[in-house]
Amino acid sequence: MAAPMLTGMPAPGVDLVIREAHVLDPNTGLDGVHDVVVRGGEIAEIAAPGTATVPDGAEAVSGERRHLLPGFFDPHVHLRTPGHEHKEHIETGTRSAAAGGYCAVVAMPNTDPVLDSAPLLSALRDAARRDARVPVGFMPAITRGLQGTELTEMAELRDEGAVGFTDDGKPVVSAGMLRRAMRYQKLCGGVLALHEEDPSLSGRGVMHEGEVSARLGLSGIPSLSEAVMVARDAMLAREEEARTHFQHLSAWQTVEALAAAKAAGAPVSGEASPHHLLLTDEAVLSLDTRMKMNPPLRTERDRQAIIAGLRDGTIECIATDHAPHAADEKDVPFEEAPMGTTGLETAFAAVYTGLVRPGILPLALVVERLTAGARLVGLPTPRIARGAPANLCLVDLETTWQVGESGYESRSDNCCFAGRRLHSRVLLTIAAGAVAYRERSFALSAA
Numbered sequence: 001m002a003a004p005m006l007t008g009m010p011a012p013g014v015d016l017v018i019r020e021a022h023v024l025d026p027n028t029g030l031d032g033v034h035d036v037v038v039r040g041g042e043i044a045e046i047a048a049p050g051t052a053t054v055p056d057g058a059e060a061v062s063g064e065r066r067h068l069l070p071g072f073f074d075p076h077v078h079l080r081t082p083g084h085e086h087k088e089h090i091e092t093g094t095r096s097a098a099a100g101g102y103c104a105v106v107a108m109p110n111t112d113p114v115l116d117s118a119p120l121l122s123a124l125r126d127a128a129r130r131d132a133r134v135p136v137g138f139m140p141a142i143t144r145g146l147q148g149t150e151l152t153e154m155a156e157l158r159d160e161g162a163v164g165f166t167d168d169g170k171p172v173v174s175a176g177m178l179r180r181a182m183r184y185q186k187l188c189g190g191v192l193a194l195h196e197e198d199p200s201l202s203g204r205g206v207m208h209e210g211e212v213s214a215r216l217g218l219s220g221i222p223s224l225s226e227a228v229m230v231a232r233d234a235m236l237a238r239e240e241e242a243r244t245h246f247q248h249l250s251a252w253q254t255v256e257a258l259a260a261a262k263a264a265g266a267p268v269s270g271e272a273s274p275h276h277l278l279l280t281d282e283a284v285l286s287l288d289t290r291m292k293m294n295p296p297l298r299t300e301r302d303r304q305a306i307i308a309g310l311r312d313g314t315i316e317c318i319a320t321d322h323a324p325h326a327a328d329e330k331d332v333p334f335e336e337a338p339m340g341t342t343g344l345e346t347a348f349a350a351v352y353t354g355l356v357r358p359g360i361l362p363l364a365l366v367v368e369r370l371t372a373g374a375r376l377v378g379l380p381t382p383r384i385a386r387g388a389p390a391n392l393c394l395v396d397l398e399t400t401w402q403v404g405e406s407g408y409e410s411r412s413d414n415c416c417f418a419g420r421r422l423h424s425r426v427l428l429t430i431a432a433g434a435v436a437y438r439e440r441s442f443a444l445s446a447a
């Protein structure tokens with residue numbers, strides 16, 4: 001039998017009651033004030049406000065003027081273990097996730113060594129069992145060493161609990177190689193998650209190719225670099241009937257290509273990151289290396305297309321692509337800096353502030369998109385329902401805070417939203433039935 005796909009700390013099931021919170025779960029249709037009782041780590045009761053039966057010895061939390069949401073699920077994070085623990089490790093990365101309201105994350109394989117073998121996957125799962133604050137799934141590489149020339153032992157990796165496969169950070173350049181991966185995937189299951197970029201178009205680009213790159217004299221990565229690969233690989237996915245997920249979409253042409261592929265019946269899905277939803281290449285004018293990521297921040301037209309794609313469901317989920325780097329690695333000229341921004345601690349607040357408060361997207365839709373990643377990678381969607389494992393986050397939508405003002409739970413501080421004033425704060429996260437995070441100033445009391 002295959003191993004379970006998520007591993008985390010074996011947690012004692014928590015007992016608590018959250019009183020009079022506005023419970024919002026688009027997955028179950030809940031949208032109103034309730035008491036929610038968690039017993040032994042499971043959601044035991046969803047009751048009218050003020051009427052819950054409180055288990056003996058349970059903690060009580062006031063949910064008044066607060067929102068109780070299903071815990072978020074991120075199918076795309078970098079925990080940097082093994083090999084880059086100076087940037088992040090399982091404990092800090094999952095602490096960062098819990099602080100952002102996430103109840104589970106999926107880690108990418110571009111580590112040192114690359115996660116491309118069953119023994120390494122097994123060792124990482126042991127480490128997650130020991131150190132993780134929220135359950136972690138792992139996606140090993142599609143090709144050995146991310147080299148694009150030889151497939152990994154996909155069936156063996158699935159038996160060891162691989163969620164799916166990705167060469168994230170790099171595209172699978174050879175269509176023939178990807179087609180073979182799709183045929184193996186059909187035998188062993190698991191999603192294929194693809195970082196889409198045609199290296200012959202992106203070349204040595206360090207930002208989006210357009211007016212801003214021309215003005216700065218920096219080499220650019222054209223939008224087509226992403227879109228042509230999505231078009232190609234969606235066609236392969238349709239032909240091979242292979243569950244395929246496109247990572248961190250950034251370009252308007254890509255949204256069109258994805259919509260067309262879906263209309264034609266391709267079994268494909270897509271994700272958008274908070275930074276592509278909220279920032280454009282204008283942010284690079286500062287030459288702040290926290291604005292350097294891959295795919296790059298693009299134009300307002302691209303940003304609007306990504307928002308529209310998320311709204312109409314062409315893009316099913318929000319994923320952070322949390323990509324921590326050490327301060328000294330980012331503290332170099334723009335051209336030389338590594339690509340990536342952190343994002344777990346700011347995703348909800350940034351999207352809430354930038355898109356929900358101004359009325360661009362409804363809160364319920366954003367919550368749905370922050371949990372949908374689970375289903376896309378074949379895992380149960382976090383939901384607020386009687387009998388479900390408690391995966392919850394309690395947020396205060398009214399609080400404001402400045403990103404970075406009290407540091408980060410992540411080991412890294414390369415956050416593209418640093419210094420911004422954001423609305424909404426995660427107060428409490430319950431992951432797989434255990435308290436994974438509580439805000440420093442937020443205390444639980446006896447019932």
Ligand SMILES: [Zn+2]
Pocket residue numbers: 076078108168169321323
């Ligand atoms: Zn990534």
